[in-house]
Structure formats: C-alpha cells, structure tokens
Amino acid sequence: MANTCFYLCGCVNQASIGVVEKWGRFAKLAEPGFHFFNPFAGECLAGVLSTRISSLEVRIETKTKDNVFVQLVCSIQYRVVKQNADDAFYELQNPREQIQSYVFDVVRAIVPRMTLDELFEQKGEVAKAVLEELEKVMGAYGYSIENILMVDIIPDTAVRKAMNEINAAQRLQLASVYKGEAEKILQVKKAEADAEAKYLGGVGVARQRQAITDGLRENILNFSHKVEGATAKEVMDLIMVTQYFDTIKDLGNSSRNTTVFIPHGPGHIRDISEQIRNGMMEASSSNI
Template identity: 45%
Template sequence: MGTFAGIFIVVIAFFIILSGIFTVKQQTAALVERFGKFLSIRNSGLHFKIPIVDRIAGKINLKIQQLDVNVETKTKDDVFVHLKVSVQYQVTRAKIYDAFYKLESPSAQITSYVFDVVRAEVPKMKLDDVFERKDDVANAVKSELNDAMLDYGYDIIRTLVTDIDPDNKVKDSMNRINASEREKVAAEFEGEAERIKIVAVARAEAESKRLQGQGIADQRREIARGLEESVEVLNKVGINSQEASALIVVTQHYDTLQSIGSQTNSNLILMPNSPEAGSNMLNDMIASFTAASQIGEEMKKQNDRKTIQQKPD
C-alpha cells in the first residue's frame, strides 16, 4: 500500500513539474501572470514557470493580420454602394502589454473606425468619384486608424478598398449606358466607313463617266473624219456632197441591219427596217438637200437685190 502511494506521489510531482514547462511559437508572444498579476512577456522558445503559482494569461500573434470590413453607405448622388475595405495590421513588440490588456477586441475596434471614416468620406463623393478616388478613401481610413490604434499597440500597415459594389439597378443602368456609348462609337465608325465607300464609288463613277465621255468624243471625231474622207473620195468620182452624204447614210442603215441580224439574242428593232426603207430614205434626203439648196439660192438673190437698192445713185 505504501509503495503504491509513493508511486502516485511521484507521478503527481512529475506532472506538476511538467506543467511548468511550455513553448512559444515563432512570431508569437506569451504573457505570464503570477497570482493574477502581470509578470512577464515570453517570446518564442522553451520557457519555465512556477506550477500553480504562474499561469499563461494569453498569447498574441505578432504576424501581419488582415481584417476585411464590408460597409454599406450612400454617395453624394444618392446611390447606395457596398465597399470592402481590407485592413492589414500588426502588434508592435514594444507594446505587447498594451495590445493585450488595453483592448478587448481589436477587430471590433478597427471595424468601428472603418465604418466611421467610410461613412464620413464617401457621402462627399459622387459614384464615379468613388471609383476614381478609392485610394483617397483608403488613405483616410489608414490615417484615422493609425491615430486611434497606435495607443493600443497596433500598427496599421496598409488599408485597401478592394471592392466597390453599387446597387444592382444602378449597375444595370451603368451597363446600359456603357453599351449605348459603345454602340454609338460603333455606329460612328460604320457611318464613316460607309461614307468613305460612297465617296470612293462616286469618284470611280465620275472617272468612269469622264473616260466614257472622252471615248465617245474621240469616237465621234473619228467618225466625222471618216465621213469627211468618204465624201472627198466620192467627189473625186463625180458624186456631189449631197449625194455622197445620202449614200453614206443608206450604207450605214444597211450595215446596222446586218449587225442586228447577226445577233440572235438581240431585242433591238431599227425603224424603219423594210426593204424600201433605204431607197425612200435616200430619195427623201436628196429632195431635202435640193430644196434646201434652192431656198438658199433664192435667199442669196434677194439679199443681193436689197443691197443694190440700198446703194446711193
């Protein structure tokens, strides 16, 4: 019985001594109290404390931590937006005591300051300005938090406005406006392209007409030169100019009929096109030329008589 009690006492003593040994992880600080009063700060490594007398009151993380705060507020142009503000903070080694004993909930404290600053700054801006000046909002939050949290042993490393989310109806309106602007720009480009195409077609058509007119003028010039040469040849064989002209017209008439007949799919009809048409045309032209010549001779004689009568005696 005595041996069993001795073993029991040794085991209890061993566990009591073992409870006085503890370790602290890297980038962590442990605060030790003795009978409820602060005793010391233990950094990373192996440490000892008096069992039952000393106790670890708590541990503080010395790494850089991040807290994301979602804030709903209203802009100057009465648009409700949700802002996500990310705050990166760290406990300073020189103020571990203050960080542990002065502040019950650092995350709640930081959240309150973020709400206060964002709801003071954003209502001064329009929605577009919030997007453009989000860094100003982040800097205002950082400045306010640094002044408030430094006394509690917390250093604000950086603040970021990571998301700006307007109301769904506002987003839909903004998307429609952007789509309309893009369609407007696209329509302007399409209109300009169509205008360039029309101008190019018009210039090409004008150049085509100019060349076509030049070709017709050259063609008529050559036809006139050929007719002139034909009349000269016929005059040399005793055919006067009127008869020569009539002969050429009749010849061209029959040449045209022959050309039309050689084209099987032609819908052109030459009027008149009867066998007597050539001779009738020739007779009509000769009669017309003869009558015109007689009228011209008569008018010349009348003019000569008037001239003689007007001369003084």
C-alpha cells in the first residue's frame, strides 16, 4: 500500500511577506507567490505582513517653555523590513500604539525646552529627534521608520488670537511710519516747489519791470529825436497821462466791474510820473 500525502497551498501577494510555522514554531518567511504547505509535517501559513509604507498620524498636546499649550500633528511613515518580518510579526501586538507612545515621550521631552517661536522655527529639529529615537527602538522589532513630518503646530485659540493682534499692531505701526515718511516727503517737495515758484515769479516780475523800463526809455528817446525841443521829463509826463487815461478806459469797458473809485487829479498824475521815473533810475543803477 502506497503512502498518501496531503498538501495545502497558499498565495502571498506582492508587497507582502508570509510567516510560515512548523508545529507552532517559526520556520521561515514566504516570499510573494504560490506556496505548498504539508499539514502532516505541521507546516502552515501563520500570517502575512504588508511591506508597503504605512502612515500614522499622531496628535500630541504639550506645553512650551513660555507656558503656551500647543497641539502638534506628526505624520510617521514606516514599513516592515522583509529580513526581520518574523520580529515584526511576533514581537509587537500593536505596532501603531507602540510608535505613538514613543512619539509622545520624545515630543513631550523636547518641546517644553523651547518657546513657541523657537518651536515654529525648529520644528524640523523636533521631527529629527523623534525619527532618531523611533529608528533606534522600532528597528529592534523589525520596523523601519522612513520619514517623520511635523505637519502642523496649533497653539491655543486665545494665543493665536493674541498673536494675530500683535502682528496686526506691528503692521499698523509700520504703516504709520511709512505714512509719516510719505507725508514728510510731500511737505518737503511742496515747500521746495513753492520756493521755486516764488523765485521764478520774482524773476518774472523783475523781467517784466525791466521790459517796461526799456520800452519807456526807447519811447522817450524816439520822441525826443523826432520832436525838437522836447525834454525827457515832458515826454515822460505825456506818456504817463496817456497810460493813465487808457487804464481808466479799460476799467470802464470791463464788464466784470461795477463801481471803481480812483483818485483823480493833476497831482496824482504827477505822483505816478515821479514813481515811474524813480523806478527807471533804480533799474538803470542795478544794471550797472
């Protein structure tokens, strides 16, 4: 009578590793693929572990050095090492809780030594410290820590509100400084423009008076050459009288004027003549 053997078969999927036992003891690791197991020899597929990268999000609430309560959100990426899959299968009952406990321990030991501002600036250092501790501990259990990301740092609501108010106040203060500087520049430029305008206005008035003086001098000289016996004073008086009546005529023809009081008399004409003559003499003396 021939011996009859019974075999059981099993399949290990890709990105997985199988754990094979013989009579309840670990025998070997089964690579992805199809496998035969002899139940009469006590072989069986005890379990399958995934070798893909898994992600675990951990939320830790702790206190900083300046007594600010914060909540940190860490993302831990880990995987089973194929060569040590038996350790990962037999040593830890719940690897996720184990990882979470070590993250809590490391973070709550480092963060209280930092202020809130230092925590925001050095969150990479916190993640690095957690990574080093987890690699050292979890490596003995057949797990590899691929990366740790400090996803978020959430201060207490009252603290965030106070920080926003401080930031807003600083920005308003900076805006006030810039506004004051801008107003100062505008006032300086306005004063410079006003001074330049007054200077140019004075130059224009001086040139206007010089042109009037030159024109009167030319008219007096022409009239004196054409009319024999006429003195410069007589010509000046004649021009002044003519200009005086032309001015009165222009004032009367203007539609915008209603009533204009003008002192009139021979004495006033003589005063105007003397003023113009004195102006001509001063202009001539300034050109010398």
